[in-house]
Amino acid sequence: MDVSELQSPTAFLKRMLGGLPIPTVLSDYEQWWVAEGMEISNQVDRAGTPWLRMFDALGKRVDEILYPPAYWRALRQGYKAGLVWRAFEGGRLADCYLLGYITAFFDAGMYCPYTVSLSTAVPLEKYGDPTVKERFIPLLLRKDDRVWQGATWMTEAGGGSDLGTYVETRAYPTPQGWRLTGEKYFASNVGAELAVVAARRVEAPLTVKGLSLFLVPRHRADGSLNYTIRRLKDKIGTRSVPTGEVEFQDSEAYLLGRAEQGIYLILETLNLSRVANSIGSVALMQRALATAADFATKRVAFGKPIYEQPLLRRQFEEWFTLLKQAFCLAWEAVQMLEEVWKELPPYPPRYHLFRLVAHLAKYFTAELAVQTAKWTMEVYGGIGVLAEFGVERWLREAMILPIWEGTPHRQILDGLEAMERKRAHERLFDHLAPFAEPQAYEEIISQVDAMLSLPQEEKEAQSERVFHRLASFAAESLCRKHTFLRGEQSNSPPTGTAKNLIYQNLKIFPVKWR
Numbered sequence: 001m002d003v004s005e006l007q008s009p010t011a012f013l014k015r016m017l018g019g020l021p022i023p024t025v026l027s028d029y030e031q032w033w034v035a036e037g038m039e040i041s042n043q044v045d046r047a048g049t050p051w052l053r054m055f056d057a058l059g060k061r062v063d064e065i066l067y068p069p070a071y072w073r074a075l076r077q078g079y080k081a082g083l084v085w086r087a088f089e090g091g092r093l094a095d096c097y098l099l100g101y102i103t104a105f106f107d108a109g110m111y112c113p114y115t116v117s118l119s120t121a122v123p124l125e126k127y128g129d130p131t132v133k134e135r136f137i138p139l140l141l142r143k144d145d146r147v148w149q150g151a152t153w154m155t156e157a158g159g160g161s162d163l164g165t166y167v168e169t170r171a172y173p174t175p176q177g178w179r180l181t182g183e184k185y186f187a188s189n190v191g192a193e194l195a196v197v198a199a200r201r202v203e204a205p206l207t208v209k210g211l212s213l214f215l216v217p218r219h220r221a222d223g224s225l226n227y228t229i230r231r232l233k234d235k236i237g238t239r240s241v242p243t244g245e246v247e248f249q250d251s252e253a254y255l256l257g258r259a260e261q262g263i264y265l266i267l268e269t270l271n272l273s274r275v276a277n278s279i280g281s282v283a284l285m286q287r288a289l290a291t292a293a294d295f296a297t298k299r300v301a302f303g304k305p306i307y308e309q310p311l312l313r314r315q316f317e318e319w320f321t322l323l324k325q326a327f328c329l330a331w332e333a334v335q336m337l338e339e340v341w342k343e344l345p346p347y348p349p350r351y352h353l354f355r356l357v358a359h360l361a362k363y364f365t366a367e368l369a370v371q372t373a374k375w376t377m378e379v380y381g382g383i384g385v386l387a388e389f390g391v392e393r394w395l396r397e398a399m400i401l402p403i404w405e406g407t408p409h410r411q412i413l414d415g416l417e418a419m420e421r422k423r424a425h426e427r428l429f430d431h432l433a434p435f436a437e438p439q440a441y442e443e444i445i446s447q448v449d450a451m452l453s454l455p456q457e458e459k460e461a462q463s464e465r466v467f468h469r470l471a472s473f474a475a476e477s478l479c480r481k482h483t484f485l486r487g488e489q490s491n492s493p494p495t496g497t498a499k500n501l502i503y504q505n506l507k508i509f510p511v512k513w514r
């Protein structure tokens with residue numbers, strides 16, 4: 001890989017995709033980050049992290065999140081560029097994720113507000129009552145400084161993996177509309193004007209079936225605070241996004257979709273964010289490797305730059321391969337999401353294929369981001385742990401990527417469910433067949449089949465090993481597909497199915513972009 005391509009997220013995206021939509025928007029956005037955003041991002045990470053002002057000068061509760069003014073400039077840059085509105089005007093989610101890639105290359109934490117704003121706008125657009133949509137959607141899609149932000153709050157103190165048991169926030173209808181009472185323990189982008197919130201209807205079962213999804217504005221109709229913020233979390237990474245604890249007390253809320261279908265809406269919301277997490281993880285990998293390569297070409301040991309030492313050189317090549325594979329898997333999740341994001345329950349089979357790919361991508365890319373960031377520190381040697389060199393930040397930022405939007409265990413077990421109940425792996429194998437290495441293809445099919453035929457306890461216990469192999473196999477096969485689509489050398493001949501794939505791909509990437 002040409003190391004110079006690593007230094008620019010736009011150049012890497014172009015290299016991987018063979019062409020870009022909105023190329024000027026992407027390169028202008030990157031240029032802004034280089035000229036101004038990087039400095040702001042560093043200042044926020046070191047010293048300017050948002051803080052909570054609970055009371056005004058006269059002692060009135062205001063729960064205001066305060067940011068350095070430069071932070072707002074940075075944040076609004078992304079909203080203007082279209083990290084949310086582009087999904088609706090022109091209807092292409094992929095453009096939002098491309099802009100998200102550039103954001104996360106420079107500041108993984110700052111990708112969070114855009115992600116959760118998109119994950120608020122999409123369920124609102126799909127499931128909101130027409131009057132609620134009319135009132136709030138235009139505010140989330142504004143292109144000026146008055147743009148509203150969103151947030152997605154599900155997790156409570158008891159635990160985030162088992163929402164069916166631990167969501168205790170209560171939802172009850174009143175003549176004036178729905179009201180919520182309860183607490184959310186991890187509430188990122190707290191202070192946002194709108195949030196989508198999981199709550200349990202009174203007398204609903206104590207399982208996921210009792211959960212519904214609500215839109216909760218920051219302020220009540222009379223202008224007073226609709227919920228209070230108890231405190232902000234002191235975090236090791238993603239310090240550019242405030243994460244707080246929130247308390248609802250008879251808070252005004254709008255039901256999204258049908259009350260008993262809430263769990264589907266919650267999972268749709270999470271899936272949008274899981275795809276963003278995958279894209280953000282790859283961007284962070286690229287940033288870490290770019291930093292490592294830059295350092296290694298300058299640092300000299302035993303008479304030459306360490307980049308030219310055979311052992312380190314080989315490691316770099318292996319990381320570059322993994323970076324490309326991780327990108328191809330994450331991008332497949334984006335493309336599949338693009339096809340299915342407007343689907344409603346009960347979902348068609350291709351939605352379940354998307355779900356499986358999203359779980360594989362989230363699982364695979366997040367862990368790789370952590371490992372890449374750790375390895376980058378090693379390349380720097382001792383100075384890698386010194387804050388003033390900046391690389392320790394990539395590890396701090398990366399550590400959260402496997403956890404939020406569902407831990408690796410959750411991705412594996414939900415992926416397992418998509419395979420067992422929806423046979424999503426069979427569609428995945430068909431999808432990858434034209435580009436898979438034949439022996440690896442046969443092996444992974446028999447490994448997945450063998451795992452699925454185990455008794456329940458044993459199956460769960462064995463699932464990580466096989467899930468990891470499946471993710472790696474999918475990433476590798478998809479890399480071959482991308483190589484082939486770019487017209488570069490590929491081991492796979494253009495079979496009939498491969499030609500179909502090219503056709504499908506061109507529908508998503510019209511010729512004019514190439």
Ligand SMILES: Cc1cc2nc3c(=O)[nH]c(=O)nc-3n(C[C@H](O)[C@H](O)[C@H](O)COP(=O)(O)OP(=O)(O)OC[C@H]3O[C@@H](n4cnc5c(N)ncnc54)[C@H](O)[C@@H]3O)c2cc1C
Pocket residue numbers: 152153154155158159160161162186187188189235238243400403404405406407408409410413
């Ligand atoms: C900085 C930050 C910001 C966040 N922002 C938000 C937000 O905005 N909105 C939101 O809703 N949440 C948010 N979260 C919460 C996050 O989604 C949860 O932390 C995550 O889903 C895990 O839940 P938990 O921490 O309660 O761990 P638990 O669910 O208690 O899990 C603990 C451990 O047990 C494992 N585990 C659980 N069940 C199983 C099983 N069946 N098999 C094997 N292992 C299992 C888990 O994988 C994990 O390793 C945020 C978290 C952080 C750290």
